[in-house]
Amino acid sequence: MSEKDQMINRDLDPEIKRPICCSCYTVIKIIVISFTIAFGIATIVLAVRLRGCDSKPKRVVHQQCNTSSLDDAEVQDIIIVGGGPAGMFAGYRLKKEKGSLHKVLVLEATNRIGGRLYSEKLPGIESHVAELGGMRYIPDIQTYTEKVINEMNIVTVTFPADEENEARPYLLRNVFVQQKDLKTAGKAAYKLNKDEEDLTPRQVGRKVMEAIVPSDQMDRDPDKMMTVDGFPLLHYGTLNTFNLANASDDAHNYVRDGNGYSIANINYNAATGIEETRLTTGIDVNYSTPTDGMAAIPITLAKRFESLGGRIKKNTTVTAIIECKHQSKGNVYQLTTYNYETRKKVRYFAHKVILAVTRSQLKRIHWDALWTSPKRQLVDAVISHQAAKIFLAFEEPWWRKESLQYLNLTQGRSVSSLPTRQTYYFTAPNPAVNNRSFVMLYNDGPFARFWETLASDSFNKFPTSNSAIFPMTDTLVKEAVRELALNHNTTEKVIGRPYFGWIMVWDNDLLPRKVEGYGPYMPSESYALWAPGYNYTEVTRNIIRLDEDQDIFICGSVYSIQQGWVEGALQHADTMLTTYFNLSSYLSPSEMQAMKESYYANRRVPFYP
Known part of the structure; x- marks a missing residue:
């Protein structure tokens, strides 16, 4: 067979192996050796990195201090992050007691002052305020709140208590009882x-x-x-x-x-x-609330703060804090912010920073101390909790109809194990003039997210709602009315259709966003609770200055002894101011002693509103 025939047979018969040239062997060998060397180097590098890891996490700094921009920049003495009760109380007191010595700027992420105090009037109802956040305080034992309200000349009224009503309805495990x-x-x-x-x-x-x-x-x-x-x-x-x-x-x-x-x-x-x-579990608790709503407390403090020369910048969320060393201006903190209105990043500078924010908002800030401070674990000493409030306004108080008179519902609340959970009744005080009334449905934990799911653009919008942040949907209203009928052992026809609805959800797992017609929405937990194992009286003091080498301070109700209440926010802010800003205590020694005696005499200290 000729050489040409042999070559043809090799092409046709795959079983006949072709000889491989020496150059091909050389190329393959080089490839294999190169791959082996590369794999070995990668393995060594990984081993070295793992061996070098320790229990203290290292944070990658995504931004560097822009010292050149400091030359002509205005440096505040103090920047306060957060326009809630703690932030505005701190700002007001700093300007009042050391106003001429301090330039103080408050940065608020949303377009309103109040934080988790959010008060609104429902259309057609002037007699009551809809509290989308905290709704009351206890004047007998919450001394800080009572003193601030008196100093600010805020008018208050009695909040409808959870009175002992033997006819009160319960729906527990689908069984209706009184x-x-x-x-x-x-x-x-x-x-x-x-x-x-x-x-x-x-x-x-x-x-x-x-x-x-x-x-x-x-x-x-x-x-x-x-x-x-x-x-x-x-x-x-x-x-x-x-x-x-x-x-x-x-x-x-x-x-x-x-x-x-x-x-x-x-x-x-x-x-x-x-x-x-x-x-x-007591029925002798006396609650009060401002006539203009609980948000009147931080709003009035903000007005006093501005009248003393303080400045407030809204729609501005802080994304990062970096320490800077400047030759002439000394130790300065650079706060990188994002403005939701202009959609631009803006840098602010200050010698001291107060973070009057919630735990979830704190953890969204790129600040090295959250990762490197020996006390960083204190940030997680609390458990975040979600809650939702739904307001349904009716042309008349259906709970006062003849068929439901036996329930004796004028104010207070009823309870259900359905997702509506608690129903509060706000009855028109003068029905001859205006009989419009509303109910508030309060629910927390997984039930808050039940309603949050129905407050979605995926469903048809309830036609007469102007809920700013979460859309009130027809699906949500129908479900609420269905449950109200079951909770009161009546029919949906008796309940009727509300003429207006509003929902607010406090959930720290949501994402920040801008809401059309409202402004920026910054998600937050409803309130926080101390986790087991933590000595909370130590944590509430030690977390104020998370990094002992930095003039950055934390305050608010989240890490206070009275979590979820305005009282806790004011108390914690006062502790910070007296300890690190050389201010005198807001309460006099006699007021402080009276407050302690009241706590022990009542054997009760509230922890959520």
Whole structure:
């Protein structure tokens, strides 16, 4: 066979192997060796990096201090981030006591002052204010709030209390009962112990707490707090207390459903939880609220602050804080901000910074101390909690109709284990002139997100709503009316169709965004709760200056002794001002002593509104 025929056969028969030339062998060998060397180098580099890791995380700084822009820049003495109660109280006091010495600027991310205090008037109803955030305070024991209100000449009224109404309706596990029925053994659809069967949900909650720590033995100081099974109470969670008290397996569900707060699902610090339960299980608590709404407190403080020369910049969210060293201006902090109106980044400079923001908002700021400070774990000493409020306005108070008179509903609230959870009633005071009234549905935890899902552009918008941030949808209104009918053992026809609706959701897991016709929306938790294991009296002091080498300070109700209340925000801000800004305490020694005596005399300190 000729050489040519052999070549043809090789092309046709794949079983006949072709000889590989020496140059091909050389190329393949080089490729294999190169790959092996590259893989080896990569492995060594990775091993070195892993070996060099330690428990202290290193943060990549995405921005550098622009020292050249400092030459002609205006440097504030103090920048306060956040226009809520803590931020505006701090700004007002700094300008009032040291106004000539301090240039103070407040940066507020939204287009309004108030933070988690957000008050609005519903159209056609002038008698009551719709509180989309915090809605009340307790003048008897919340001394800071009462003093600020008096100093600012804010007019207040009594907030409708949760009065003892034996006819009050409950819908628990789809069983309709009245409060008087819950005192009859076997009426509630829960498997309770014999000594729990004739008690209301509040009474069961109090019974559990008293079994752990009797009222006369409770001490606010965790170092003096009694122990349970050899461990300080603060190391336990609230859910653990039901087992420690030998309560029935269903007791927790009964208390959670019947009290109307899903907060009972959170295993937060038992020491604070017991105090909170003592407040909410009583019927002798007197609440007040400003006639113009709770937001009147920070708004009035802001007006006084500006009258003293302070400045407020709204629609401006802080994205990063970097420490700068300037030859002539000394130690300065550069705050990089984003303005939602101009859609531009702007830098501000200050010698000191106060962060009067929530935990979730704090963690959105690129600040190295959140990653490198030895005290960084204190930021997570609290648990964030979600909540939602829905307002439905009606031409008349359907709860006062003849068929529902037996429920005796004029004010206060009713409770359901359905997603509506709590219903508050705001009845027209002068029906002959204007009979328009509204209900407020309050729900928290997973139920807040139930309603948040229905407040979406995916559904048809409710035609007579102007909810600024979350769209009120027809689907949401229909579901709310359906549940209201079940909660009151009546029909949807009796409830009727509301002429107006509004919803506000406080959820820290949402994303910041600009809302058309409203402005920037900065998501936030409704309130925070101390996690088990933390000595909260130490954390509330130590977190104020997270990095001892920086003049950056944290304050607000989130890390206070009275979380979720204006009182906590004012108290924490005052502690910061007296400790690090050389201001005198807002309360006189006699006022401080009276406040402490009131706390211990009442054996209760509130933790959420």
